Amino acid sequence: MNLRVTSESLKRASQRASELYTEIFSELESRRVDPGVTREEMRTMFSNSINEKGVGLDQALEEFSEKVLPNSMGTPHPLYFGLVNSSPLPAGPLADLLVSSLNNNGGAFHQSPAMSATEQEVIRAFAGLCGLGAETSGMILPGGTFANLQGLMLARQAHFPSWSTDGPASLDGRPILYRSDVTHFCNDRAAHVLGIGQTGLVRIPSQGRGEIDLGHLEQQIQRDRAAGHLPFAVVANGGTTGTGALDDIDSIADICKRHNLWLHVDACYGGGSLLLEPRLSEFQGIHRADSIAIDPHKWFFIPMTAGILLTPHHQLERETFDIAASYIPSGGDAVDPFRRGLPTSRRSSGLTIWMTLRAHGWNAIREAVERNIRLTRFLEELLFDAGFRVLEGGKLSIACARWEPAGVEAVVLDQLQTEIAQTVIDSGRAWFSTVKHEDEIWMRLNLVNIHTQDHHIDTLAKLLSETARQCAVSYD
Numbered sequence: 001m002n003l004r005v006t007s008e009s010l011k012r013a014s015q016r017a018s019e020l021y022t023e024i025f026s027e028l029e030s031r032r033v034d035p036g037v038t039r040e041e042m043r044t045m046f047s048n049s050i051n052e053k054g055v056g057l058d059q060a061l062e063e064f065s066e067k068v069l070p071n072s073m074g075t076p077h078p079l080y081f082g083l084v085n086s087s088p089l090p091a092g093p094l095a096d097l098l099v100s101s102l103n104n105n106g107g108a109f110h111q112s113p114a115m116s117a118t119e120q121e122v123i124r125a126f127a128g129l130c131g132l133g134a135e136t137s138g139m140i141l142p143g144g145t146f147a148n149l150q151g152l153m154l155a156r157q158a159h160f161p162s163w164s165t166d167g168p169a170s171l172d173g174r175p176i177l178y179r180s181d182v183t184h185f186c187n188d189r190a191a192h193v194l195g196i197g198q199t200g201l202v203r204i205p206s207q208g209r210g211e212i213d214l215g216h217l218e219q220q221i222q223r224d225r226a227a228g229h230l231p232f233a234v235v236a237n238g239g240t241t242g243t244g245a246l247d248d249i250d251s252i253a254d255i256c257k258r259h260n261l262w263l264h265v266d267a268c269y270g271g272g273s274l275l276l277e278p279r280l281s282e283f284q285g286i287h288r289a290d291s292i293a294i295d296p297h298k299w300f301f302i303p304m305t306a307g308i309l310l311t312p313h314h315q316l317e318r319e320t321f322d323i324a325a326s327y328i329p330s331g332g333d334a335v336d337p338f339r340r341g342l343p344t345s346r347r348s349s350g351l352t353i354w355m356t357l358r359a360h361g362w363n364a365i366r367e368a369v370e371r372n373i374r375l376t377r378f379l380e381e382l383l384f385d386a387g388f389r390v391l392e393g394g395k396l397s398i399a400c401a402r403w404e405p406a407g408v409e410a411v412v413l414d415q416l417q418t419e420i421a422q423t424v425i426d427s428g429r430a431w432f433s434t435v436k437h438e439d440e441i442w443m444r445l446n447l448v449n450i451h452t453q454d455h456h457i458d459t460l461a462k463l464l465s466e467t468a469r470q471c472a473v474s475y476d
């Protein structure tokens, strides 16, 4: 086997990688936000590039510089107001290089002793942030989709222990899971995987910016019970993806307590705001949750992928997931992660989170979260002053706005918002998406970025105003 790697060539390559790393950070604004390339161009560029013979580290790194870097989304760019993809804190990518080099399997302590310990420390720290006790169990998973699924699997096990042996046939009614109509779609997918079907997933109407209607939720639970169904869990939103709405978690916890339901909180996006002092009132009661999904790779500025599931129900984790394998050494008294969660092999993302938090501390993240929120409210003000309609009541880092020239019919107005967004994206100067809220299309500007400053907000507001006016001309 000829890997063509000597310690000299490794040193040279890692120096080049480190130059590229520095370039990515320091020259963020010299590149377009959206690279403006087509699928076909990319397919042509990379097709047949994997062959019997490799090109060597130096050449592969040059190709990264020439082909990958200019054709990548500028996610960390200060004018990326996109999906909930954050800009990583500097320690994160460095930690990732080392995590991959060690390649310890986070599935079991004996395969990753130091990394398992750092994961435990991360779990302790995040549990503390949510007001959960020192005994809280948790696991780092590849993102919020998995964390929500794992939480809801625990909920199903808690209420229907016979399911694991006899499946849904063991029940004498229809299991019901509640969520608001604006809850992230991955919770629907979780319900699908759980096997409760579309009819087992009840969508409760939301109001205002997207908060679940509490009265409606409770009445629906009562109606379902009376009809002989088997309600078992409620998903509460600690920040919706579309508009950043916050459910009143404490009141939902009261409802769950009254009706003996599992409370799962999806704080994947909004969880970063738990660092605010004082904390937003909607998060009061989060410590009463049976499970919480919270994503370090969103508003904690950790590189993808890193989601966390927290739960106080240790024994249940094991009941839900434990399957012993004779070829894996036992973990002694402690139950290894591969026996109490979905994954078997696991990247040791705990170490990436630990190193990032160790290097930068909560304060750096808190400051960035506070700045993101302040700048989002500033953006709303500027847009309002420029004549945009702005969605009221925002508390997190999502601003929603519409440009509504007089006399234009509703369906065309919706098209106009999409056209403005696309024109800005095509310019390469900023990136954002649109969202449907209460049957209208809104421009959705979401800030989860450590680099964005006041002057970027000025730039964006001007760009939006100019683009909106220019796009609206064709509708006059």
Ligand SMILES: Cc1ncc(COP(=O)(O)O)c(C=O)c1O
Residues within 6 Å of the ligand: 084, 142, 143, 144, 145, 146, 148, 184, 186, 239, 240, 241, 266, 267, 268, 269, 270, 295, 307
């Ligand atoms: C509120 C919320 N929950 C869950 C998810 C899914 O998380 P992931 O993309 O990490 O799987 C997202 C993604 O944006 C989200 O915003």
